[in-house]
Amino acid sequence: MSVEARERRQPWILLSPALGAVTLLLLVPLAFIVVYSFWLRSAVGADTPGFHLDNWQRALTDPFFRYILLNTLKIAAITTVICALLGYPAAYFIARSRGNKLILLLLLMLPFWISYIIRTMSWINILGSSGALNTALMSVGVISEPIRMLYNEGTVILGLVHFLLPFMVLNIYVSLEGIDTNLEDAATSLGATRWQAFLQVTLPLSLPGLAAGGLLCFVLGAGTYITPLILGGPRDAMFANLVFEAIITQLNWPMGSALSLLLLMVLGVLVAIYNRYLGMSQLTKGLG
Amino acid sequence: MSAVELNNIVKRFGAFTAVEKTSLSIPEGAFVTLLGPSGCGKTTTLRMIAGLLDPTEGEIVIGGRRVNDVPIHKRNLGLVFQNYALFPHKTVAENVAFGLRYRKVPRDEITRRVRDALELVQLPQLGDRYPKALSGGQQQRIALARAIVIEPDVLLLDEPLSALDANLREDMRVELKRIQERIGVTTVFVTHDQSEALAMSDRIVVMSNGRVEQVGAPEEVYTTPASEFVARFLGASNILEGRCLSRGPEGAVLEVPVFGTVRVPSARAPHLGGAGPAKLVVRAEKLILREAPARDALSAPATIEAVDYQGQAARYFLRAGDTALQAINMIDARPFPAGAQVHMTLRPQDCAALPG
Ligand SMILES: Nc1ncnc2c1ncn2[C@@H]1O[C@H](COP(=O)(O)OP(=O)(O)O)[C@@H](O)[C@H]1O
Ligand SMILES: [Mg+2]
Numbered sequence: 001m002s003v004e005a006r007e008r009r010q011p012w013i014l015l016s017p018a019l020g021a022v023t024l025l026l027l028v029p030l031a032f033i034v035v036y037s038f039w040l041r042s043a044v045g046a047d048t049p050g051f052h053l054d055n056w057q058r059a060l061t062d063p064f065f066r067y068i069l070l071n072t073l074k075i076a077a078i079t080t081v082i083c084a085l086l087g088y089p090a091a092y093f094i095a096r097s098r099g100n101k102l103i104l105l106l107l108l109m110l111p112f113w114i115s116y117i118i119r120t121m122s123w124i125n126i127l128g129s130s131g132a133l134n135t136a137l138m139s140v141g142v143i144s145e146p147i148r149m150l151y152n153e154g155t156v157i158l159g160l161v162h163f164l165l166p167f168m169v170l171n172i173y174v175s176l177e178g179i180d181t182n183l184e185d186a187a188t189s190l191g192a193t194r195w196q197a198f199l200q201v202t203l204p205l206s207l208p209g210l211a212a213g214g215l216l217c218f219v220l221g222a223g224t225y226i227t228p229l230i231l232g233g234p235r236d237a238m239f240a241n242l243v244f245e246a247i248i249t250q251l252n253w254p255m256g257s258a259l260s261l262l263l264l265m266v267l268g269v270l271v272a273i274y275n276r277y278l279g280m281s282q283l284t285k286g287l288g
Numbered sequence: 289m290s291a292v293e294l295n296n297i298v299k300r301f302g303a304f305t306a307v308e309k310t311s312l313s314i315p316e317g318a319f320v321t322l323l324g325p326s327g328c329g330k331t332t333t334l335r336m337i338a339g340l341l342d343p344t345e346g347e348i349v350i351g352g353r354r355v356n357d358v359p360i361h362k363r364n365l366g367l368v369f370q371n372y373a374l375f376p377h378k379t380v381a382e383n384v385a386f387g388l389r390y391r392k393v394p395r396d397e398i399t400r401r402v403r404d405a406l407e408l409v410q411l412p413q414l415g416d417r418y419p420k421a422l423s424g425g426q427q428q429r430i431a432l433a434r435a436i437v438i439e440p441d442v443l444l445l446d447e448p449l450s451a452l453d454a455n456l457r458e459d460m461r462v463e464l465k466r467i468q469e470r471i472g473v474t475t476v477f478v479t480h481d482q483s484e485a486l487a488m489s490d491r492i493v494v495m496s497n498g499r500v501e502q503v504g505a506p507e508e509v510y511t512t513p514a515s516e517f518v519a520r521f522l523g524a525s526n527i528l529e530g531r532c533l534s535r536g537p538e539g540a541v542l543e544v545p546v547f548g549t550v551r552v553p554s555a556r557a558p559h560l561g562g563a564g565p566a567k568l569v570v571r572a573e574k575l576i577l578r579e580a581p582a583r584d585a586l587s588a589p590a591t592i593e594a595v596d597y598q599g600q601a602a603r604y605f606l607r608a609g610d611t612a613l614q615a616i617n618m619i620d621a622r623p624f625p626a627g628a629q630v631h632m633t634l635r636p637q638d639c640a641a642l643p644g
Contacts, residue, residue, distance in 0.1 A: 180371065180373060182369045182371060182373035183373050183375060185338075185340055185360075185367065185369075185373070186367060186369065186373040186375075186431075186434075187375075187386065188340075188359075188360045188361045189338060189339075189340075189360055189361070189363075189365055189366070189367035189435075190361075190367075190386050190387030190390065190434070190435075190438060191361050191362075191364075191387050191390030191391060191438065192361055192386075192390055193359075193361050194361075196390070200375075200386075201375055204377050205376065205377060
C-alpha cells in the first residue's frame with residue numbers, strides 16, 4: 001500500500017469508533033423516529049404502521065402548536081439576548097484579567113458539577129412563597145404576604161439564563177482571548193477613547209464568539225422542557241413540553257415523533273443559516 | 289527644548305520594580321533608542337510615555353506639558369508594535385485613516401493624507417487589501433504609515449523590526465531611518481538588538497534591570513562604555529580586572545593580567561577617579577592576532593582554542609595563561625587554525641578603563 005493511501009485511510013480509521021457510535025446512537029434512532037412519525041396511533045393495541053400524513057398535517061396546522069412554537073422561539077430569543085448582555089462583560093473581564101484567569105474559568109464551570117435539574121429546582125427555594133426571598137422580605141417587613149414570584153414566563157427565562165449563561169460566557173471569552181490587546185492600545189493611541197476603541201475594534205472582532213454563544217443558547221434554550229416544567233406555569237409550556245406530553249402522557253408516539261422532528265427542523269434551519277454566514281468552525285472553537 | 293522628558297520615573301508592579309528612578313531628556317527631532325536585554329524595562333518605559341501605563345512615581349513631560357494625567361488618546365503619539373497590531377477587519381486604507389477620523393479631518397483630506405502616507409512607505413497600491421494578505425514587512429510599513437499619518441508629536445516604536453527576517457530587517461532599518469529623517473519626528477525606538485541601535489540612533493539609552501546604565505551617541509557608548517554591563521552588551525569585549533596605578537590629565541595607567549602596564553587615554557577613562565581597582569575593556573575586534581609580536585603596540589602570546597569562521601571575519605577563542613579572551617579579526621588570506629600559537633597585539637588608545 002502506498003504512503004498516500006495509508007495517509008488517506010488513517011483519519012477514517014481514527015474516526016470510525018466515533019462514527020459508529022453516532023450512527024448507532026443517533027442516526028438509527030432518528031430514522032426510527034422519522035418512520036414512526038408516519039404511523040398512526042390506535043386507541044387500543046399497537047400503533048398502525050404505514051405512510052400516513054395525519055400527524056404532520058396536525059403538527060403543521062394546529063394553531064395551538066403554532067402558538068407554542070412561536071412562544072418557544074420568543075423565550076429562547078429573550079434568553080439569548082439576556083445571556084449576551086450579561087455574558088459579554090463577564091467574558092471581557094475574565095479575558096482581560098491577569099493571572100487568576102484559570103480560577104475564574106473554573107468558577108464559571110463550577111455549576112456544571114451540579115445536576116441541571118437540581119440547579120433549576122434551587123430557584124423554588126429562593127423564589128417560592130416560603131423561599132429565601134419572600135422570607136427575607138417579610139422578616140424585614142417590606143411585605144406582609146408572600147409575593148407570587150414563581151411559575152411564570154419570567155421564571156422560565158430566569159432558569160434558562162441561569163442554565164445557559166456559562167455557554168455564552170465561554171464562547172465570548174474564547175473569541176476575546178484570540179484578540180491581540182495591542183489592537184485596542186493602537187486604537188487609543190490614534191485618538192479613540194477606550195469605549196470607541198472597544199466599539200471599533202474589540203466588539204467587531206468578537207462577534208463570531210458572540211454569534212456562536214448566541215446560537216448555542218438559542219438552540220439549547222428552544223429545546224428545553226425541564227425548565228418550563230419546573231419553573232413555568234400551565235401557560236408557559238415550550239415546544240419540547242408538547243413532545244413530552246404526547247409521548248409520556250398520551251403515549252402517542254407517532255404524534256410526538258412528528259412534533260420533535262418539526263422542532264429539529266426549525267432549529268436545523270437556524271443552524272444552517274448560521275453556518276452559511278459564520279461557519280461551524282467558530283462553534284467548535286467555543287466548545288473546545 | 290526637549291520633546292520628551294522623564295523626571296525620576298519609577299514603575300512598580302506590586303513589590304517588583306520594573307523601572308527604577310529614571311530621568312531622561314529626549315531632544316526635539318532626535319532618534320533615541322532604548323537598548324537593553326529582554327525584561328530590562330524598555331517596553332514599560334515606552335508604555336509610560338505612551339500613556340498605556342501610569343508611572344508609580346515621577347513626571348512625564350511631552351512638549352513642555354506635564355502629561356501624567358492626560359489619557360493616551362489625547363497625547364497625539366504614534367505607536368508601532370512588534371506584531372504590527374493592524375486591525376484585521378479593516379482594509380489597509382481604513383487602518384491608515386483610523387486616527388484621522390478622530391481628528392475632524394475632512395473626508396477628501398483623509399483620502400489625500402492616506403495616499404501620501406502609503407506613498408511614503410512605498411506601498412501606494414495596497415489600500416484595498418486586508419492586513420492578512422500582506423507580508424510581515426508590508427504590514428510593518430502599514431503600521432508605520434498609520435502611526436505617522438496623524439502627524440504625532442512623538443513616534444514610539446517597540447521592537448518594530450524584531451519579527452522580520454534578517455535580510456528584511458536590515459532593509460527596513462534603512463527605510464525607517466529614511467522616513468524618520470524625512471518627517472523629522474521625535475522618535476523613541478525600543479530594541480534589544482545592539483546593531484540596530486548603533487546603526488539608527490542619534491542617542492542610545494542603555495538599560496539594565498530597570499536602570500539606565502548609560503546615555504550617549506552610538507560611538508560614545510560603543511567606544512567608552514560607562515559600565516561593564518554596557519561593555520559586554522554592545523559588541524564582544526574582553527574585561528581584564530586589575531589596578532589603576534595612577535590617574536592624571538594625560539591618562540590612566542593600569543596594571544592588568546596578560547598585557548601588564550597599559551596607558552589608557554583620559555577620554556577613554558572618564559569614570560575612573562584615581563588609583564585603586566580598575567578594569568580594562570578591550571574590544572574583540574581591537575585585539576589583533578599576528579604571527580610575531582608587534583613593536584609599536586602591546587603584545588602578548590596566546591593559544592587559539594577555537595575558531596568561529598564567519599566569512600569575512602573570524603572569531604577566535606584564546607587563552608593566555610589563566611585568562612580566556614576573544615578576538616574578532618578580518619581574514620586576509622586564511623584564518624589562523626585552532627591550536628596555533630599567536631601574538632595578540634593591542635594599541636593602548638583602543639582600550640577603555642572602568643572603575644573596578
Ligand atoms: N503588567 C505587569 N505586571 C507585572 N510585571 C510586569 C508587567 N509588565 C512588565 N512586567 C515586568 O517588568 C519587567 C520589564 O518588562 P518590560 O518593560 O516588558 O521589559 P522589556 O520590554 O525590556 O523586555 C519584566 O520583568 C516584566 O516581567
Ligand atoms: Mg519589550
